[in-house]
Amino acid sequence: METIEAGIIDLILVLLLVLLAGSSLLLPRLFRAVIAFIGFGLIMAVVWIRLHAVDIALAEAMIGSGVTGALFLAALARMNRSGNERESANTHRTSGARAICLNSNGRVIGNGIQWRGVIATAVIILAMMLMALMVFPLPEPDGKISALVFRNLSDSGVSNPVTAVLLNFRAYDTLLEIGVVLLTLLGLSAVVNRDRLVGPRYTDRVLSGFYRLTLPLLILFCAYMVWVGKYEPGGAFQAAALLAAGGILGHIIGANPRPHNWDGKHLRIAVSSGFAVFLSIGVLLWVQNGLFLRFVPESAGGFILGIEVVATIAISISLVILFHGSSGHPSSFLGNRQLPPAAKEAE
Amino acid sequence: MMDTSTLYAGLGVLLSAMGLLGLVLGRHPIRKIIALNVIGAGIFLFLVAAAFRSHSGGPDPVLHAMVLTGIVVAVSATALGLTLAGQVQQSRSENEALANPKESKHEQR
Numbered sequence: 096m097e098t099i100e101a102g103i104i105d106l107i108l109v110l111l112l113v114l115l116a117g118s119s120l121l122l123p124r125l126f127r128a129v130i131a132f133i134g135f136g137l138i139m140a141v142v143w144i145r146l147h148a149v150d151i152a153l154a155e156a157m158i159g160s161g162v163t164g165a166l167f168l169a170a171l172a173r174m175n176r177s178g179n180e181r182e183s184a185n186t187h188r189t190s191g192a193r194a195i196c197l198n199s200n201g202r203v204i205g206n207g208i209q210w211r212g213v214i215a216t217a218v219i220i221l222a223m224m225l226m227a228l229m230v231f232p233l234p235e236p237d238g239k240i241s242a243l244v245f246r247n248l249s250d251s252g253v254s255n256p257v258t259a260v261l262l263n264f265r266a267y268d269t270l271l272e273i274g275v276v277l278l279t280l281l282g283l284s285a286v287v288n289r290d291r292l293v294g295p296r297y298t299d300r301v302l303s304g305f306y307r308l309t310l311p312l313l314i315l316f317c318a319y320m321v322w323v324g325k326y327e328p329g330g331a332f333q334a335a336a337l338l339a340a341g342g343i344l345g346h347i348i349g350a351n352p353r354p355h356n357w358d359g360k361h362l363r364i365a366v367s368s369g370f371a372v373f374l375s376i377g378v379l380l381w382v383q384n385g386l387f388l389r390f391v392p393e394s395a396g397g398f399i400l401g402i403e404v405v406a407t408i409a410i411s412i413s414l415v416i417l418f419h420g421s422s423g424h425p426s427s428f429l430g431n432r433q434l435p436p437a438a439k440e441a442e
Numbered sequence: 443m444m445d446t447s448t449l450y451a452g453l454g455v456l457l458s459a460m461g462l463l464g465l466v467l468g469r470h471p472i473r474k475i476i477a478l479n480v481i482g483a484g485i486f487l488f489l490v491a492a493a494f495r496s497h498s499g500g501p502d503p504v505l506h507a508m509v510l511t512g513i514v515v516a517v518s519a520t521a522l523g524l525t526l527a528g529q530v531q532q533s534r535s536e537n538e539a540l541a542n543p544k545e546s547k548h549e550q551r
Contacts (some may be wrong), residue, residue, distance in 0.1 A: 105449055113456065120461070120468070128472075129472070129476070132476050135483070145446070146491060147494060148493070167475075167520075212467050219462050226455060231451070233451055241500075244502075257507050260506070272515060413518075418521070
C-alpha cells in the first residue's frame with residue numbers, strides 16, 4: 096500500500112471543518128449555527144473530492160448541505176413563526192429574517208455550567224480518546240472486498256464501481272434505504288397536524304424568474320445525472336436531490352410544481368413507486384434466476400437503469416414532501432383534506 | 443507530515459466527539475439535530491478515509507456506497523426529527539395558550 100502525504104490544503108480543510116462544526120454547535124444564535132452547518136457541508140464536499148470520493152461529494156453538496164440546510168432553515172422559520180405568536184406582543188420581531196437572528200433560545204450552555212455537563216464532557220472525551228487509541232494507527236487494508244468488486248465489475252451491467260455496489264452487488268441495502276425514506280414519510284404523515292399548518296409564500300419576481308429559467312436545466316441535468324451514473328460518478332440519489340431542489344424552490348414561491356390533475360393519491364403512488372418497482376424487480380429476478388435481486392450480466396444494465404429512473408422520481412418527490420412537513424406547509428400527500436375556511440382566515 | 447487518510451480519520455473521530463458533546467449539552471432540539479448530523483459526518487469521514495487507503499485500482503467502492511446510503515438516511519432522519527421538534531414546540535405553545543387564554547389566538551378555531 097502506498098501512503099499519500101497530506102498537503103497544506105488538507106490542513107486548511109481540517110481547520111475549516113473543525114471551526115465550522117464548532118460554530119454550528121456553539122454559536123448562540125441558531126440561524127448562524129445553521130448557516131455554519133451549511134458551510135460545513137460544502138467544505139465536506141471538497142474533502143470528499145480530496146479523498147477521491149466524487150459520488151459522495153456530489154451527494155453531500157446536494158443532499159447533505161443543500162437539502163439538509165433547506166430543512167433546517169424551514170424548521171427554524173416555522174418555530175419562530177409559532178414562537179412569535181405569543182412573543183410578538185413584547186418583542187416586535189415580525190420580519191422573518193430578523194426574527195430568526197434574534198432568537199436566543201438555542202444557547203448550548205446556559206448561564207451556569209452544570210456539573211452534569213462537565214461529567215458528560217469528561218466521559219465523552221475519555222471515550223473518544225480510548226476509541227482513537229484502539230483505531231490508530233489504522234490497520235493495513237486487505238482490499239479483498241474491493242478486489243472482488245473490481246473483478247466482477249464487467250458482469251454488473253454498469254462500469255461505475257459505486258453504482259455497481261449500490262444497485263447490483265449490495266442492492267438489498269439500497270432497497271431498504273428507499274424503504275427508510277418511505278417510512279420517514281409515513282412517520283411524517285402520522286405526526287403532522289394537517290389543519291393547523293400554513294407556510295409563508297414568497298412571491299418574489301426575481302426568485303420566480305430564476306425558477307422558470309433553471310427548472311428546465313435542472314430537469315435536463317437530472318436526466319443526465321441518472322444516465323451518467325452507469326459510467327461515471329452520479330446516479331439516482333444525486334439526480335433526485337437536484338430535482339428536489341427545483342421542487343422545493345417551486346413550492347417556496349408558490350408555483351406548485353406538481354402536475355395539475357394530481358391529488359394526494361397520485362403523489363402517494365409516485366412516492367411509493369420507487370420501493371414498489373425495486374421490490375418487484377427483485378422478485379422477478381428471484382423467479383428468473385433463483386435468488387432475490389440476483390442480476391444476470393445480460394439484463395442487469397437495463398434493470399438497473401429502470402430502478403434508477405423510478406427511484407429518482409420517488410426520492411425527489413419524497414424530499415420535497417419532507418421539506419414541506421418540516422416547514423409546516425400543508426401538503427396534499429398528507430391527506431386530501433383541505434384546510435377548513437375558518438382556519439385559513441385565522442392564519 | 444501525516445498521511446492523508448490518517449489525518450481525515452482523526453478528524454472524523456474528533457467531529458464525532460464534538461457532535462456527541464453538542465448532542466448531550468445542546469438545549470434546543472434544532473441544535474441537537476445539527477449535532478447528530480455532525481456525528482454522522484464524522485463517521486462518514488472515517489469510513490471514506492479508510493476507503494482511501496486501499497489503493498488497488500481506486501478507493502474501496504463498498505465503503506463509498508455505504509456512505510452514500512448513510513447520507514440519504516441521515517437527511518430522512520433529520521427531516522423527521524425537525525418535524526417532531528416542530529410538533530413538540532407547537533403543542534407546547536398551545537398548552538401555554540390554554541393556560542393563559544388572554545394571549546391565545548387559537549381560541550378562534
